[in-house]
Amino acid sequence: MRELDLEKLSLRELNSVLQSQDKNGQESWLIRNPKGAHALAVGLDAPINVRIEGSTGYYCAGMNKNALIHVIGSVGPGAAENMMSGKLIVEGNASQYAGATGHGGTLIIKGNSSSRCGISMKGIDIVVQGSIGHMSAFMAQSGNLVVAGDVGDSLGDSIYEAQIFVRGAVNSLGADCIEKEMTFQHIQLVDKLLKSSDIGCEASEFKRFGSARKLYNFDIDNLSDY
Amino acid sequence: MKAKKETHKAPRTKPRFSETFTPEINSEIRRAAATGIYDIRGGGAKRKIPHFDDLLFLGASMSRYPLEGYREKCDTSVKLGTKYAQNPLNLDIPITIAGMSFGALSAQAKEALGRGASLAGTSTTTGDGGMTPEERQHSKKLVYQYLPSRYGMNPDDLKKADAIEIVVGQGAKPGGGGMLLGQKISDRVAEMRNLPKGVDQRSACRHPDWTGPDDLEIKILELREITQWKVPVFVKIGATRPYFDTTLAIKAGADVIVMDGMQGGTAATQDVFIEHVGIPTLACIRASVEALQEQGLHREVQLVISGGIRNGADVAKCLALGADAVSIGTAALIALGDNDPKWELEYKKLGTTAGAFDDWHEGFDPAGITTQDPRLAARLNPVEGGKRLSNFLKVISLEAQTIARACGKNHLKNLEPEDLCALTVEAAAMARIPLAGTSWIPGS
Numbered sequence: 055m056r057e058l059d060l061e062k063l064s065l066r067e068l069n070s071v072l073q074s075q076d077k078n079g080q081e082s083w084l085i086r087n088p089k090g091a092h093a094l095a096v097g098l099d100a101p102i103n104v105r106i107e108g109s110t111g112y113y114c115a116g117m118n119k120n121a122l123i124h125v126i127g128s129v130g131p132g133a134a135e136n137m138m139s140g141k142l143i144v145e146g147n148a149s150q151y152a153g154a155t156g157h158g159g160t161l162i163i164k165g166n167s168s169s170r171c172g173i174s175m176k177g178i179d180i181v182v183q184g185s186i187g188h189m190s191a192f193m194a195q196s197g198n199l200v201v202a203g204d205v206g207d208s209l210g211d212s213i214y215e216a217q218i219f220v221r222g223a224v225n226s227l228g229a230d231c232i233e234k235e236m237t238f239q240h241i242q243l244v245d246k247l248l249k250s251s252d253i254g255c256e257a258s259e260f261k262r263f264g265s266a267r268k269l270y271n272f273d274i275d276n277l278s279d280y
Numbered sequence: 281m282k283a284k285k286e287t288h289k290a291p292r293t294k295p296r297f298s299e300t301f302t303p304e305i306n307s308e309i310r311r312a313a314a315t316g317i318y319d320i321r322g323g324g325a326k327r328k329i330p331h332f333d334d335l336l337f338l339g340a341s342m343s344r345y346p347l348e349g350y351r352e353k354c355d356t357s358v359k360l361g362t363k364y365a366q367n368p369l370n371l372d373i374p375i376t377i378a379g380m381s382f383g384a385l386s387a388q389a390k391e392a393l394g395r396g397a398s399l400a401g402t403s404t405t406t407g408d409g410g411m412t413p414e415e416r417q418h419s420k421k422l423v424y425q426y427l428p429s430r431y432g433m434n435p436d437d438l439k440k441a442d443a444i445e446i447v448v449g450q451g452a453k454p455g456g457g458g459m460l461l462g463q464k465i466s467d468r469v470a471e472m473r474n475l476p477k478g479v480d481q482r483s484a485c486r487h488p489d490w491t492g493p494d495d496l497e498i499k500i501l502e503l504r505e506i507t508q509w510k511v512p513v514f515v516k517i518g519a520t521r522p523y524f525d526t527t528l529a530i531k532a533g534a535d536v537i538v539m540d541g542m543q544g545g546t547a548a549t550q551d552v553f554i555e556h557v558g559i560p561t562l563a564c565i566r567a568s569v570e571a572l573q574e575q576g577l578h579r580e581v582q583l584v585i586s587g588g589i590r591n592g593a594d595v596a597k598c599l600a601l602g603a604d605a606v607s608i609g610t611a612a613l614i615a616l617g618d619n620d621p622k623w624e625l626e627y628k629k630l631g632t633t634a635g636a637f638d639d640w641h642e643g644f645d646p647a648g649i650t651t652q653d654p655r656l657a658a659r660l661n662p663v664e665g666g667k668r669l670s671n672f673l674k675v676i677s678l679e680a681q682t683i684a685r686a687c688g689k690n691h692l693k694n695l696e697p698e699d700l701c702a703l704t705v706e707a708a709a710m711a712r713i714p715l716a717g718t719s720w721i722p723g724s
Contacts, residue, residue: 099435116506132490138434
């Protein structure tokens with residue numbers, strides 16, 4: 055495993071090394087002294103392994119493609135924002151907007167995640183071992199949000215076709231978000247996501263939430279729902 | 281009987297319409313009462329407000345030398361994004377094409393905008409919905425918009441862009457999001473936006489992963505890191521508090537500020553929003569320039585003005601007030617054929633008339649521009665449309681040069697406030713220009 059130290063390199067130099075990796079390569083990198091740096095390991099586009107020893111600031115792994123990024127610490131707002139593919143694993147907690155607008159790949163948070171987790175998600179899978187904050191999955195378009203802990207207010211407000219699975223308590227549901235039947239196929243899907251995230255919970259303990267599809271086309275009779 | 285006849289002959293007051301309850305207001309009340317929903321339309325503010333027609337140029341005279349119209353050079357080039365980007369946007373003319381989405385516009389219209397802009401040596405801009413291959417292929421200089429919805433946003437397209445424009449707001453609807461109604465969501469639009477076909481697609485009013493200028497600074501850092509500091513980052517703002525907003529955008533690290541006044545168009549927004557939120561384009565330029573000057577960054581961070589730019593005089597006036605370039609949207613669509621009287625019969629069928637058609641959101645545009653209906657969209661030939669747009673851009677560039685030469689300037693960027701006077705007290709106050717024939721600037 056090759057090392058990059060943010061005490062010795064600038065952010066630009068460090069990101070430049072990671073961004074220039076061969077798309078066919080299988081390099082492994084260890085990042086030392088992240089010390090809350092913003093925009094760390096962003097715009098990667100190679101199947102490389104990046105292990106970050108410490109906590110990061112905003113937008114860690116932003117717009118990631120193909121890379122596996124493992125943070126041995128916590129991450130600031132917007133972790134894995136607009137991720138296309140690959141994986142971000144966070145051993146600690148995540149701040150606001152984790153996985154925002156993500157198109158693909160998997161975001162795994164072993165701790166808790168703050169508000170607006172999975173906001174406007176567009177295909178990403180997000181698995182949270184702990185709890186998440188209010189307005190999570192707001193306007194979520196597609197993908198899966200799996201939460202083993204509890205959820206704050208207004209879950210799934212104005213949700214489109216994303217699926218939400220929650221094991222703990224849900225404080226309240228947002229506009230147009232309803233509880234739906236948890237079928238065998240859904241249990242299988244959650245089980246697969248939990249196992250691949252190395253989170254030991256029973257998939258059958260989860261409830262499923264999604265769109266009532268009442269607000270898909272504006273109707274004056276639904277005015278009080280907005 | 282006799283008494284009744286005498287009453288009939290008595291003089292009567294001429295029927296008088298109310299200035300408060302005008303026929304337009306009354307028709308809207310009746311429409312709202314019948315439908316139960318507010319009016320949505322495209323375009324920008326239609327109400328009469330102080331605009332560039334309220335300013336005049338002071339041509340050369342005893343104390344100024346003009347330049348010969350057909351002999352002496354008057355440069356039009358401009359470079360946008362010189363502060364941080366490795367590759368600033370070099371344009372032949374200071375007139376760019378504003379962001380308009382594939383979805384709101386047909387693929388043919390987007391292609392025509394790219395072709396026209398490229399022929400004229402300037403840039404065009406994507407919109408809410410992402411970058412289409414046709415648009416990239418036919419646009420030599422393409423600005424990629426980074427919008428709250430992030431529809432179609434992906435790092436591959438981001439890296440193909442010649443500049444990035446972070447959209448904080450639009451002049452037509454500062455503080456508002458957008459809506460693309462279900463009838464315009466074709467298979468291709470639905471796929472690009474990752475949403476089901478036929479669903480009303482809401483575009484959020486706030487970005488999902490940052491709030492406020494401190495966060496914006498970090499977002500700009502992220503975008504620069506992803507694109508390796510190669511391309512400029514623009515910040516587009518709907519004009520409301522131009523001095524403060526420009527100051528904050530500069531501090532967040534923008535290369536270019538795009539300030540969009542309330543005459544700037546939208547694909548679909550509530551009429552009440554378009555007409556009652558935001559400030560006129562004329563009122564935002566000097567305040568933005570003042571903010572840039574106070575930071576010592578005027579001309580280093582460039583200012584692009586948009587919202588109701590229609591001709592070379594408007595271009596020249598914006599530049600004289602301190603802008604580095606302008607951006608056009610509605611005028612570009614008209615150049616392509618929007619609201620052309622040749623479609624009058626079809627406009628009538630839609631209950632409107634050429635020149636007033638603004639139901640761009642419904643997808644029935646007879647000119648084939650603001651539609652996803654393949655039959656209508658086929659009416660616009662992208663090559664011919666591109667040529668018309670290029671012609672228009674060249675004409676308004678020539679017009680601006682004509683005025684600049686008359687003011688003795690060998691480059692459009694040398695136009696200055698001193699070259700202008702105002703026709704009205706309101707315009708004088710907003711543009712901070714003396715009332716014609718006086719040295720009086722209201723408020724100074």
